[in-house]
Amino acid sequence: MKTRLPTTLRRIILELLVVILLQFALSHVLTHVRLLDHLLSPGSESNIALGVTTAFLLLRMFVMLFAPGWFIARLWLWWSRQKQING
Amino acid sequence: MPRWWCGRDAHRWFDGDPKLVTALAREVAATALRGVSEKDFTNDNPVFKGEWQFGTYQMTALALLQIIQEHPSLRTEFMPVIEISIDRMLSEEVRAFDTKQWKEDALATLDGPNSHAAYLGYMNVVLGVHRRIVADSRFSDVNDRISRALARRLRASPKGLLETYPGEGYPVDNSSVIASLLLHTRNTGEDHNDAVLRSLDHLRESWIEPRTGLLYQAIDSRSGDPADSARASGTALSVALLAYAERDTSRILYDAVQARCADSLFGFGWVNEFPDNHKGRGDVDSGPLIFGMSPSACGFSLAGARAFGDRDTIVRLYRTAHLMGTPVDYNGRRTYATGGPLGNAILLAMLTTQPRLP
Numbered sequence: 001m002k003t004r005l006p007t008t009l010r011r012i013i014l015e016l017l018v019v020i021l022l023q024f025a026l027s028h029v030l031t032h033v034r035l036l037d038h039l040l041s042p043g044s045e046s047n048i049a050l051g052v053t054t055a056f057l058l059l060r061m062f063v064m065l066f067a068p069g070w071f072i073a074r075l076w077l078w079w080s081r082q083k084q085i086n087g
Numbered sequence: 088m089p090r091w092w093c094g095r096d097a098h099r100w101f102d103g104d105p106k107l108v109t110a111l112a113r114e115v116a117a118t119a120l121r122g123v124s125e126k127d128f129t130n131d132n133p134v135f136k137g138e139w140q141f142g143t144y145q146m147t148a149l150a151l152l153q154i155i156q157e158h159p160s161l162r163t164e165f166m167p168v169i170e171i172s173i174d175r176m177l178s179e180e181v182r183a184f185d186t187k188q189w190k191e192d193a194l195a196t197l198d199g200p201n202s203h204a205a206y207l208g209y210m211n212v213v214l215g216v217h218r219r220i221v222a223d224s225r226f227s228d229v230n231d232r233i234s235r236a237l238a239r240r241l242r243a244s245p246k247g248l249l250e251t252y253p254g255e256g257y258p259v260d261n262s263s264v265i266a267s268l269l270l271h272t273r274n275t276g277e278d279h280n281d282a283v284l285r286s287l288d289h290l291r292e293s294w295i296e297p298r299t300g301l302l303y304q305a306i307d308s309r310s311g312d313p314a315d316s317a318r319a320s321g322t323a324l325s326v327a328l329l330a331y332a333e334r335d336t337s338r339i340l341y342d343a344v345q346a347r348c349a350d351s352l353f354g355f356g357w358v359n360e361f362p363d364n365h366k367g368r369g370d371v372d373s374g375p376l377i378f379g380m381s382p383s384a385c386g387f388s389l390a391g392a393r394a395f396g397d398r399d400t401i402v403r404l405y406r407t408a409h410l411m412g413t414p415v416d417y418n419g420r421r422t423y424a425t426g427g428p429l430g431n432a433i434l435l436a437m438l439t440t441q442p443r444l445p
Binding site for chain 2: 027028030031038039042043044045046049053057060061064065068
């Protein structure tokens, strides 16, 4: 019989993967459209580009700086809950 | 973990790992071969666009020259790109930004009195480094003519300062003039010491703010008085330029930037544009300031850190560059998404600055 991961654990892992993959995919896309050039040399038509760039960099900072802690904290919460249920 | 992840490549850059260096160098070389035009930049000001176009080729040529010096096996691959970049820097199209400001062509008026400090100074640094590596450089003649013109103009300048554009004097651009003349002396034995030493005296006595040790961003070319604050972006770029020929002054400026402007949190380093956490506005030199942090000063400081063997600083700064620069690897190449053509070329030039004089 095929064992399934408990829904909550799967969700924790999936959400982490989605955030990482989104950041990875966006960084490749932005390299090609060169939206991020506006950051270094903004002009009068740079407002939308700067907004998108800022949003991307916030996502990247979240993934690089906070996602590991966020993931570990969620795992710990999940594990505590499982222990409570099983105990 | 974030600090480990973002710092994985930092030690490899410091150690000059050929695989990593080649990956970014190939991207930068491909951009130079494809050609950089003003359309590649988003700023509205045509002068800045022209400066960045010129700067992209200049940083590309310098970076690849440094790489060849450190990894001679890459000479065959990168020397043609270097010489194409130099040809483009010498072209009418690329020097048009300077011509427009001075209303005369810098190369056609080398016998004249007008300084053209930025175009000729930065150009001449590249020619000098190229000549150190290629003894019979086909650019020797233009290198000689530019050097003699700059030395003559320095001697004639009452404040030892050459103007970048009419009425505008910048210590950082004069650092390129000084470095290029010292390189010319080392390459040819031609003596420019009277002009260079006088200018270096002015730099140490009048262009450095005594309280912080940082260079003023601008100097009034007539009075010799400061025309802007002492700032990190100009000082850090001067460190990089003087590292080609005048390491003592370069080291003094590097130490001042580190003491007054550098900071870090959880292993991520940065450089503030203004010393001692003073607040000020960013501009085209500093890039957009984020809580006072200057992207330009952070990037330029990598050069001093590598030149002076400061591994800790390069690791801290690179972690931040990795975080905000967004490196993307593809087909054996690396590009930093936030940099674009100029950012990639600058980062490569700074990260491959040589611990020894060229």
